[in-house]
Amino acid sequence: MTASEIRQQFLDFFASKGHQIVPSAPIVIKNDPTLMFTNAGMNQFKDYFLGNKVPASTRVADTQKCLRVSGKHNDLEEVGIDTYHHTMFEMLGNWSFGDYFKKEAIAWSWELLTEVYKIPKDKLYVTVFEGDASENLPKDEEAYNFWKEHIAEDRILLGNKKDNFWEMGDTGPCGPCSEIHVDCRPDAEKKLVDGKTLVNADHPQVIEIWNNVFMQFNRLKDKSLEPLPAKHVDTGMGLERLVRVLQGKTSNYDTDLFMGTIHTTESFTGKKYEGTDTRKDVAFRVIADHIRAISFTIADGQLPSNTGAGYVIRRILRRAVRYYFSFLDVRKPLLHDLVPVLAAQFSHVFPELQQQVDFVKKVVFEEENNFLRTLDSGIRRIEDFMQQAATKGIDGQTAFELYDTYGFPYDLTTLIASENGFTVDKAGFDAAMQQQKDRSRAATEVDAGDWVILDETPDSVFIGYEQLESNTKLLKYRTVKAKGKEQFQLVLGQTPFYAESGGQVGDTGILHFGDEVIHVTDTKKENNLIIHFADKLPANPAAHVKATVAKDKRRNIARHHSATHLLHAALRQILGTHVAQKGSLVNAENLRFDFSHFAKVTDEELAQIEAIVNEKIRQNIPVIIKELPKEEALQLGAMALFGEKYGDMVRVVIMDPAYSVELCGGTHIGATGELGLFKFLSEGAVAAGVRRVEAVTGAKAEAFINEQLQLLKEIRNTLKNPKEIVKAVETLAQDKSSLEKQVEALELEKVRQLAADLRNQAQDINGVNFLGQVVNVNNAEGLKQLALQLKGDIPNHVLLFVANIGGKASVALSIADELVAAKGWEAPKIIKEKVAPLIKGGGGGQKTFATAGGQETDKLDQVVAAVKAILG
Secondary structure, eight states, rough: HHHHHHHHHHHHHHHHHEEEEOOOOOSSSOOTTOBBBOOOOOGGGGHHTTTTSSSSSSSSEEEEEEOOOSSTTOOGGGTTSSOOOOOOEEEEEEEEEOOHHHHHHHHHHHIIIIIOOOOOOOGGGEEOOOOOOTTBBBOOOOHHHHTTTTTTTGGEEEEEEEEEHESSSEEEEEEEEEEEEEEOOOOHHHSSSSSSGGGGTOOOEEEEEEEEEEEEEOOOTTEEEEEEEEEEEEEEEHHHHHHHHTTOOOOOSSSSSTHHHHHHHHHHHOOOOOOOEEEEEHHHHHHHHHHHOOOOOOHHTTTOOOOOOHHHHHHHHHHHHOOOOOOOHHHHHOGGHHHHHHHTTTTOOOTHHHHHHHHHHHHHHHHHHHHHHHHHHHHHEEEEEEEOOOOSSEEEEHHHHHHHHHHOOOHHHHHHHHHTOOEEEEHHHHHHHHHHHHHHHHHHEEEOOEEEOOOOOSSEEETTOSSSEEEEEEEEEEEEEETTEEEEEEESSSEOOOOOTTTBBOOOOOEEEEEEEEEEEEEEETTTTEEEEESSSSSSSSSEEEEEOHHHHHHHHHHHHHHHHHHHHHHHHHHHTOEEEEEEEEESSOEEEEOOSSSSSOOOHHHHHHHHHHHHHHTOBBOEEEEEEEEHHTTOBBBBBBOOOOSEEEEEEEEEHHHEEOHHHHHHBHHHHHHHOEEEEEEEEEEEEEEEEEEHHHHHHHHHHHHHHHHHHHHHHEEEEEEEHHHHHHHHHHHHHHHHHHHHHHHHHHHHHHHHHTOOOOOOEEEEEEEEEOOOOSSSHHHHHHHHHTTTTTSSSSEEEEEEEEEEEEEEEEHHHHHHHHHOOOHHHHIIIIIHHHHTTEEEEEEEEEEESSOOOHHEEEEEEHHHHOOO
């Protein structure tokens, strides 16, 4: 069977058991501060387990794109080393929300594996939770007894809390789990070692294939457990492992899920994948795995960047580049050419990649290209270090700098080091790495207390589309500490406050608890929960609440949000239908809109786009908002954003059906005329294939234009009110350029004269011609030119020139080639050790010439003396 057939059989099986088949959620998580990526099939159903939302169906099944780059068995640096762990993988799952429980989940998993997929029963083992006395948790006798109906008792193994008690996180729904393991070893090996001894022992051929989680408890902040009001089933089976078992392979990478990518990589590199543990074969596996994580995450809206989720994707991409660079001898971008192969392979199950294949390919190419240049710089850095090193060792801090700045993993540094007879301080590298992790953890750590529940109402109702005030009550609250700051989160029964979503910032405003006033500083979503951030807790939480949104701020936000819809349509009209939103920020001050486009938007194009938007504003088009079934909305031509998860019913915002129809949950004005005016502020690149524009509307646009007119007026006044202001500014610029050239010529002549005066003043100190002077020059370039002019005239020299330039110390040091070779003197080292401490600055350069700058100008004579002392 092919992987596609295996996937479909799973979905068909659970459809026959009354499950609704739902699409995969995006791999990029939104509205959940605890996660950056979907790392398990249950993520999109988290609200159901938490009781924040009621499911449309109590039985669902799906295949979910997941990404794991940390945690048990999923360290990024280990993926590709073995044959069965991945960054991005598909999780097949069936779910029960308060419907069936252990009996059915166990029976159906056994039926599917043994009767549909025909896995021999004597290859399977199951585990159940053995209990935990410290938590007063008994053995899961219920699951044990149900398993006895299907499998021999000696194949039912007891597992500890680490392996057989599943938890969402430090707090939240949890419960015992029952895993199914498969023994894929040859019969001869099975006779030698009993398979049950290898379960959960990290044996590459005795692997977990399915996990049935029985959610029964809620973990509180104090680590105690309380029973959930409803019991749920959360199962997960990795498609990659299942396909490997059913296709009779010993490696996930040998299946048709990966071999298409591997064969394409072979054709590009001219090397063969042999399935061994050599670095070459690991490189093939890393590429085949990582291109999936990179491509699907970009397609779902997460671009590579230097922070957060974007940095994770950049790290994954760079790891793949490092492997083909180091072990497949490829020196040009490779990954981008694999994107179309992957897109075609998954077009029937995850079509979003095929729909954006050119865009994703472009982003990947630019990232590869940039990193390959960085690798070249890093190689030069390590080569320079080894040339200057006094010993044959690379210290841990330098190894970490190569990792952190140039993307060199430790193994690449050790490889280059060993080729040159060097060792690397592993302990020092690990210590520096741990310090960075500790800093990162401290910066992002959030300490959230347990919810104090006043009312068991399952969720908060948003009424803010129609109302900006509400009489309501407090359902629950908690204290949250982050970055040393204490905040309070409140959930109301109904709220007019819009929670940050879709690029629109959250509302602010006031909560009146009787006579007490509490300020709402922000509103966010955590899963399906609308959370109000407050500066304090109410003295009487049970008091009646009057919730009031800051109206003027909301109105300005709505103007800018509606403007993004007009802008999006105008961009597509002028630049082409390839334009798609890739991000936005809408607040009361301005709007920021990111979109896919591969060239700078010209001034002429910006003017055309701006004219279209302002024409639509003048037409005062009614903004029509409808709630429609998703399919009906798409038939109307509504644009859906990649990476967003939409329900069966969607909100459609229409500004002329022939011009702008978008799915959108944000707040908007009633008619386009309320925008008044639209004006661009800027345009630029934000990432490969992504441009960004910033703009303002209404009073903000009017204020911007008035500022520009005032600035123009001041320029006119300064230039004595010329008739042609542009020509006057051009003349001024030409005059400035001409004067600068004259000054440069005069400065050069001054340096020539100074060089002539100093040429015969060198002192012979132990056979070295030393010339050290505090000189008067106007800039650092003059100091450099002085040294360069004299170095050719004074053999066997050490030349040092220092100056006070604009209140700062400036230094130039030149050492003859023969002295560098004979004495081992190096200009950068002398600058660092003798000069920089005196002037409180730093510098660098080549072995024979270096410069420095610093804050202290009263020790210039001491600088000369310190360098002179080196000569003896």
